[in-house]
Amino acid sequence: MKPGRPTPMDRALAAAREAAAAGDVPVGAVLLGPDGQLLAVAGNAVERLCDPTAHAEILVLREGARRLGTPRLFGCDLYVTLEPCPMCAGAIALARIRRLYFGAEDPKAGAVVNGARLFDLPTCHHRPEVYGGIGERASADLLKAFFQQRRD
Amino acid sequence: MKPGRPTPMDRALAAAREAAAAGDVPVGAVLLGPDGQLLAVAGNAVERLCDPTAHAEILVLREGARRLGTPRLFGCDLYVTLEPCPMCAGAIALARIRRLYFGAEDPKAGAVVNGARLFDLPTCHHRPEVYGGIGERASADLLKAFFQQRRD
Numbered sequence: 001m002k003p004g005r006p007t008p009m010d011r012a013l014a015a016a017r018e019a020a021a022a023g024d025v026p027v028g029a030v031l032l033g034p035d036g037q038l039l040a041v042a043g044n045a046v047e048r049l050c051d052p053t054a055h056a057e058i059l060v061l062r063e064g065a066r067r068l069g070t071p072r073l074f075g076c077d078l079y080v081t082l083e084p085c086p087m088c089a090g091a092i093a094l095a096r097i098r099r100l101y102f103g104a105e106d107p108k109a110g111a112v113v114n115g116a117r118l119f120d121l122p123t124c125h126h127r128p129e130v131y132g133g134i135g136e137r138a139s140a141d142l143l144k145a146f147f148q149q150r151r152d
Numbered sequence: 153m154k155p156g157r158p159t160p161m162d163r164a165l166a167a168a169r170e171a172a173a174a175g176d177v178p179v180g181a182v183l184l185g186p187d188g189q190l191l192a193v194a195g196n197a198v199e200r201l202c203d204p205t206a207h208a209e210i211l212v213l214r215e216g217a218r219r220l221g222t223p224r225l226f227g228c229d230l231y232v233t234l235e236p237c238p239m240c241a242g243a244i245a246l247a248r249i250r251r252l253y254f255g256a257e258d259p260k261a262g263a264v265v266n267g268a269r270l271f272d273l274p275t276c277h278h279r280p281e282v283y284g285g286i287g288e289r290a291s292a293d294l295l296k297a298f299f300q301q302r303r304d
Contacts, residue, residue: 046223047223050217050218050221050222050223051214051217051218051223052213052214052217052223052224052225052243052246052247052248053205053210053213053214053243053246053247054223058205061204061205062203062204062205065202065203065204066202066203069202070202071198071199071202071203071204071206072204073204085242085246086238086239086241086242086245086263086268086270087238087239087240087241087242087243087246088239088242089238089239089242090237090238090239090240090241090242090263091204091205091239093238094204094205094237094239095204095205096204108275108277109275109277110275111238111242111268111275114275115273115275116238116263116268116270116273116275118238118268121267121268123260123261123262123263123266123267123268125260125261
């Protein structure tokens with residue numbers, strides 16, 4: 001990675017910021033293909049799209065599948081600013097994602113290292129490699145600022 | 153319900169049959185609005201739409217939200233021929249579905265009465281009323297025939 005070039009998590013954080021600016025909870029995701037190519041970038045868009053399933057992860061999985069022409073994203077890596085919820089962790093397993101990198105942990109709604117810990121269940125048919133804590137501080141600060149502003 | 157008029161689960165089973173005829177795993181879902189009006193019917197379309205998230209439940213939740221103009225489907229009831237997987241159970245909680253009626257249990261991939269039992273976790277913020285075993289035999293027979301045919 002050249003100095004100054006945004007990392008995948010930088011791009012995911014930028015998408016999270018754009019989501020917040022549009023009134024959506026600031027979470028962002030990036031999907032890379034098997035050769036490291038950028039397949040999709042999205043921010044959470046539940047409110048903007050009026051779609052309860054429009055979390056950032058779901059949006060990049062759908063776009064990646066469309067671009068690759070297959071619903072099974074073998075060899076693809078997902079970066080997301082927050083620990084995925086049960087819906088998204090389930091979708092990540094269904095889509096056969098190779099590696100999952102996430103930012104802040106989500107003790108309230110996460111399902112990877114908190115809550116259901118879906119990938120650790122014997123019923124989970126595909127478990128990605130999981131790397132947490134990437135860009136954790138920036139992600140947590142974004143969420144904190146967003147909810148603080150809503151309460152003010 | 154008048155005699156001869158299809159029940160919501162009859163419609164979900166018909167959508168499951170159409171999915172199988174198109175090469176997708178036969179699961180179907182129906183979403184009813186707060187007044188019992190039919191909001192959406194869909195069959196699993198992962199292969200047809202080339203979308204790893206295109207389970208029947210996800211498709212009817214998205215369509216229902218679009219039709220009602222809100223991502224929170226308060227008072228809506230979901231009928232699905234098979235016990236929802238983690239992705240779909242998570243989406244059902246996020247969408248604030250009132251009642252979930254499902255057909256066959258899915259010991260391998262279900263997340264309601266099997267596996268993660270998502271709605272029973274303390275981290276689950278919304279738990280629908282759950283009624284299993286509706287049209288169970290018809291649903292299980294469809295799935296069995298589909299996978300049998302694929303093995304032949």
